[in-house]
Amino acid sequence: MIREVTRYVGLAVLLFAVQLLVLNNINFNGYASPYIYPMLLLVLPFGVRRWQQLLLGFACGLLMDVFMHSLGLHATAMLVMSFVRLFVGPSDSTRLEAPGLDGGLLWYARYVLVLVLIHHTVLILLASFTLHHLWLTLLRIALSTACSVLFILIASALRVRR
Amino acid sequence: MSTLIRFLQRFHVLLLFLVLLGLSLWLYFSTSYYQKAQLGRWVLQLYGHVHGQFMSLGQYVRMRESNVGLRHENIALKNELERLRNRMQWAAPTTTPMRGDSLAYTYIPARVVNNTVNRQQNHITLNVGQRDGVAPGMGVVSDDGAVGIIAAVSAHFSVAISLLNTDMKLSASHRRSRVFGSLRWPGFDYRRVRLSEIPMHVRLAVGDTVVTSGHSAIFPRDVPIGTIAGYELDGGSAYRVDVVLFDDFRSLDYVYVVRSAEAPERRALELPYFNEENSPNDD
Incomplete structure (x- = not known):
C-alpha cells in the first residue's frame, strides 16, 4: 500500500513537471495544446472510494490552476471527468486493479479517448466561453484531444515497460 | 431524520460532485483574470527559477537572432538621439522642461522566462521583480510593440497579463486619425487582435498603424501595436478592425517594463471620473 502510494506521488510529480515544463510550450498554431496531467486520474x-476519486480529481485540477493562472478552469474539467469515470468500469475480459495498457490496447485507448475528450470539451468551452466560431472551437477540441491521447498512451507504454 | 440519512448515504457522491462543481465554477467566474494571476505569486519564486534554468537553453539557441535584433535597435536609437540633439540645439533657447529633470517614463529591461500563446488567457513571466522596481499595473513593451500589463510581482520575478488574453481590453488608437477604440484579442490567431468602436467617419486603410492611446498611463502614447489587415462595419455604426501584431509573441525574449512617474498621481486624480477597464487596481 505504502509502495503504491509512493509510486503514485512520484508519477504525479513527473506528470506535473512534464506538463508545466514541456507540454505547455507546445502549440500547433494555437489549434492544439496537449495535456498529459489528466492521466493521473x-x-x-477503480477500487478507490468514489468520493475520494472526486476529491482527488478536483484537487489535481485546482493545483494545475494555480500554476496556470486559471483558477477554477482545470478544477471544473477534472471534476467532470472524474465524475464520468465513476460510471466506467474495468474491461469485462480482465479484472483490473488499475487501468493501464495491460487491460488491452483497444479497451484502454477507448477509455482514455472518451475521458480526455470530456475533459478537453469542458476545458476549452469554458475557456473560450462563447458559441461564436463554434467550428474553430470544436476543431481545437478534436486536435487537442488527439494530441493528449497520443501523449498519454506513450506515457502508459513507458510505464508498462519499466 | 433517518430518511435524510438514507438519502445522504444514497446520493452522497452526487451531492459532493454538485457542491464541488458549484465551487469550481464559482471560483472561475467570480475572480478576475487579474486576481487569478495574483494567486500564482507564491509559486512564482520556485517556478520562475526552475523555468529560467530550463529556458536558458532556448535563449542560447536564439542568441544570434536576438543579437541581430538588438544591434538594429541600437542603431535606430543612436540615429534618433542624433536627430534629437540636432533639434535641441535649435529649440533650446525657447523651451524649458516641464517637470525638471524627471522623466515621465523609465524602462526596466527584462527577459521572458515563461510565456504561453496557446490558451485563451495567456501570461508571461519576467525575470524582474520588486527589487528591480516592478509593480503591478505597469506596462510591458518589446522592441516591436506593446506586450502586456504586470499583474503580480515577487522579489525577483513578475507575471504579466499577455496582450493575448481574451479578458483584457486596451485602449488603442489609429495613428493617422488619432481616433481611439478598444483593442482585444479574439482568442484565435496569436498574430491578430481586434480593434472595435472606431467610428464610421474615420478613413481607414489597410496597412495603417495602430498604436497605444496613452489614455491609461500604463503605456506611453504611440507605442506601436500592429497594422490594419482589414476592417468591416460592425452593427452599422462603427468599424471592427482586424489588426496584425508587430510582435511575434512566440519568440518574445527581451522586453522592457514601463514605469510611469505620473501614473499614481494621474490614477488618484482620475479615479472618481473614469472607471477604466484597462487599469488594474491592486484589490
Missing part, C-alpha cells in the same frame, strides 16, 4: 485504481 485515469490510472487511479
Whole structure:
C-alpha cells in the first residue's frame, strides 16, 4: 500500500513537471495544446472510494490552476471527468486493479479517448466561453484531444515497460 | 431524520460532485483574470527559477537572432538621439522642461522566462521583480510593440497579463486619425487582435498603424501595436478592425517594463471620473 502510494506521488510529480515544463510550450498554431496531467486520474485504481476519486480529481485540477493562472478552469474539467469515470468500469475480459495498457490496447485507448475528450470539451468551452466560431472551437477540441491521447498512451507504454 | 440519512448515504457522491462543481465554477467566474494571476505569486519564486534554468537553453539557441535584433535597435536609437540633439540645439533657447529633470517614463529591461500563446488567457513571466522596481499595473513593451500589463510581482520575478488574453481590453488608437477604440484579442490567431468602436467617419486603410492611446498611463502614447489587415462595419455604426501584431509573441525574449512617474498621481486624480477597464487596481 505504502509502495503504491509512493509510486503514485512520484508519477504525479513527473506528470506535473512534464506538463508545466514541456507540454505547455507546445502549440500547433494555437489549434492544439496537449495535456498529459489528466492521466493521473485515469490510472487511479477503480477500487478507490468514489468520493475520494472526486476529491482527488478536483484537487489535481485546482493545483494545475494555480500554476496556470486559471483558477477554477482545470478544477471544473477534472471534476467532470472524474465524475464520468465513476460510471466506467474495468474491461469485462480482465479484472483490473488499475487501468493501464495491460487491460488491452483497444479497451484502454477507448477509455482514455472518451475521458480526455470530456475533459478537453469542458476545458476549452469554458475557456473560450462563447458559441461564436463554434467550428474553430470544436476543431481545437478534436486536435487537442488527439494530441493528449497520443501523449498519454506513450506515457502508459513507458510505464508498462519499466 | 433517518430518511435524510438514507438519502445522504444514497446520493452522497452526487451531492459532493454538485457542491464541488458549484465551487469550481464559482471560483472561475467570480475572480478576475487579474486576481487569478495574483494567486500564482507564491509559486512564482520556485517556478520562475526552475523555468529560467530550463529556458536558458532556448535563449542560447536564439542568441544570434536576438543579437541581430538588438544591434538594429541600437542603431535606430543612436540615429534618433542624433536627430534629437540636432533639434535641441535649435529649440533650446525657447523651451524649458516641464517637470525638471524627471522623466515621465523609465524602462526596466527584462527577459521572458515563461510565456504561453496557446490558451485563451495567456501570461508571461519576467525575470524582474520588486527589487528591480516592478509593480503591478505597469506596462510591458518589446522592441516591436506593446506586450502586456504586470499583474503580480515577487522579489525577483513578475507575471504579466499577455496582450493575448481574451479578458483584457486596451485602449488603442489609429495613428493617422488619432481616433481611439478598444483593442482585444479574439482568442484565435496569436498574430491578430481586434480593434472595435472606431467610428464610421474615420478613413481607414489597410496597412495603417495602430498604436497605444496613452489614455491609461500604463503605456506611453504611440507605442506601436500592429497594422490594419482589414476592417468591416460592425452593427452599422462603427468599424471592427482586424489588426496584425508587430510582435511575434512566440519568440518574445527581451522586453522592457514601463514605469510611469505620473501614473499614481494621474490614477488618484482620475479615479472618481473614469472607471477604466484597462487599469488594474491592486484589490
